[in-house]
Amino acid sequence: MSYLHAPRLVFTGDFLSDVSTVNNDTAHYNNATFQPNFQEPGQGATNGWWNPEGGAVFDFQNCSVRQLFLPDGSTQTSQSEDIIIGQAVVGAEGRPTGKMVDLDPDAQMYSALWCVQLRICDAKGNLLFKGDINTTSFRDIQMRQTDGGKSNGQPLGATWTSVITNVEWGKVAEQSAFLKTLRATTQSNTLAINMNPFGYYYNHNDGRFSLGRIIGSIGPYFEGEPLTFAPARRLYGINYTPSARGTYFSTSNFLVEPDSKRVSVDFGSSFPVADSIGTISYKQDLRLAVSKVPQTGVASRQTPTFYISPNDFTEIGALDYQSDPNWLNQTGGIVSFNDLPDATISALDNNQLILVTPSTSLPGQYAIIAREAIDGLVARADNFILRLDYGQSVDVDFYTYQWGKPLANTGITATLQPPTPDTPVGPQNPISELYGNNFPVDGLSFNGQVSSNPQGKAQIRLTGNAIYSPRVYIDGQIYSIDYQTANTDPAFGPEQVVVHLRDYFEEIANPVWDDISEMMIQYSNLYPIMSKYVVNLADPLALAEKKNILIFAFSRGMNDTMHMPVTRDLSTAKRNTILNWLNNPQVAPKPVVRAEARETKAVNPVAPGTPLTDRQTRYREAVKAKNGSFPGFSASDDLFENL
Helix, strand or coil: CCCCCCCEEEEEEEEEEECCCHHHCHHHHCCCCCCHHHHCCCCCCCCCCCCCCCCCEEEEEEEEEEEEECCCCCEECCCCCCCCCCCEEECCCCCCCEEEECCECCECCCCEEECEEEEEECCCCCEEEEEEECCEECEEEEECECCCCCCCECCEEEEEEEEEEEEEECHHHHHCHHHHHHHHHCCCCCEEEEEEEECCECCCCCCCCCEEEEEEEEEECCCCCCCCCCCCEEEEECCEEHHHCEECCCEEEEEEECCCCEEEEECCCCCCECCCCCCCCCCCCCEEEEECCCCCCCCCCCCCCCEECHHHEEEEEECCCCCCCCHHHHHCCEEEECCCCHHHHHHCCCCCEEEEEECCCCCCCEEEEEEECHHHEEEEECCCEEEECCCCEEEEEEEEEECCEECCCCEEEEEECCCCCCECCECCECCCCECCCCCCHHHEECCCEEECCCCCEEEEEEEECCCCCCCCCCCCEEEEEEEEECCCCCCCCCEEEEEEECCCCCCCCCCCHHHHHHHHHHHHHHCHHHHHHCCCCCCHHHHHHCHHHHHHHHCCCCCCCCCCCCCCCCCHHHHHHHHHHHHCCCCCCCCCCCHHHHCCCCCCCCCCCCCCCHHHHHHHHHHHHHHCCCCCCCCCCCCCCCC
């Protein structure tokens, strides 16, 4: 994605993320131990945390275009220069807003945007352009706030990178020279977009509850490029900051354009901010440079800083950010140096970019704040967050680059992370036993060794195999796959592909309530906003009464904003079973199956002849103790179904 190329625009403002927090707590998925107070707001594990009635809504708030960057290297910031400057960036009109949801309670660092539309309109509401943002998940999560998030509760920031498709250009777009140039430059009527959210508020008392700051950049898209990350070179922070318990400037994309003699670095995702709205109080003298000698160091508590002599680098220029506390919001944190000397551009062909500051303890030396990876290597997966059903296969696309150019014949190794342990009930885990991830290890099949083609691209096919409730009361399993090249910089690798593999389940053509009750009760527990304001998902009579609207919601496609459930965590077979019930609601109990027949009955999620695991048996007994029986069987039955 080419959001760093010209022409590009920068917008800033707020985003609304009305996430539900009941479903953030893994223990809340256990129907047998769920209590009503888990749906109440609070600060501890025995309630619904800080926003239990969230509806997963995402939207743009108070966003506007702040700056344009043109192909000649100039910038524009006044509406007198172009009509689009100062105009509102908003979400969809005439339909529900987009959604922001996690992959899973065990994978909350990959929050994804679904069904988000972006529009830019003038003050009269006339459309300049609009388009749909492809589903994309958090990447490059890093420390942002120097106040540690005291005001808002969340000091970290992240990045969403994607493409805008189905672009429609309004009539007034013809009045914008910038938009005409952007439209002529981009390909496939698609645009590249990068958004950096930070400063999110958990605090109910400030007036910014459920709001955060967002910085966005939109530029041209070029065919054949990845969709969820920029095919750019990258800076990595290596200066350890005790107050941040790590590094600022942790990851920053940059682009070298030899024809334009230009270097552009995006600090919009990494520049440290003083507060939740992006005020800059940082005071260091920061300079970009090209190192003349290889840099391999990485920060730690023991070695927090690495130094370099000015004889060992060629300076590009200083970051002019200190004169304006609002610099980040105005510029998006993207710094461009134009008309660089030929020698500097040539040096960048095969030497590392570094970010340095004059040392206060070693006169004449410079501390290295961030550096490029060894040999300028970048290897990243594109579709790195996946949802799989049993028997489903997906090709994961990998791209390899060296010094910003596609790198052919590069081996990529992918390895499943080892299983993580279960956590028994105890003082630090008071509600329910929690179950680990990455097992059974045969849940996924894939070739762990591939090599990039002449375009620097490689593919690994992942296939989901049958798994039978390894986490007992949470559908499916989370698998994390490490990947790297043989020469990946050990300081910054590996990265991960993360998969939610759903449980094996056979669709039931004519289900009764017992077949879907555990699923619907769990949704009622986890999404109280539905049961309080729409329909009680745990009440079959109420569901039958509202079946038409529920059939509509459950039958929507994954990329439809009306899709139900918003967490996309049901397999096709389970969702179809729910739809089958809604089309013919049967509330009567499931007929009792004779013991001898039950021995050979194929049950879900346990396959015929598969013994119950200890954890499944414990869960069954807990449900019986609470409800008097397990759905579909009496309290004396030995088998169970429909976890």
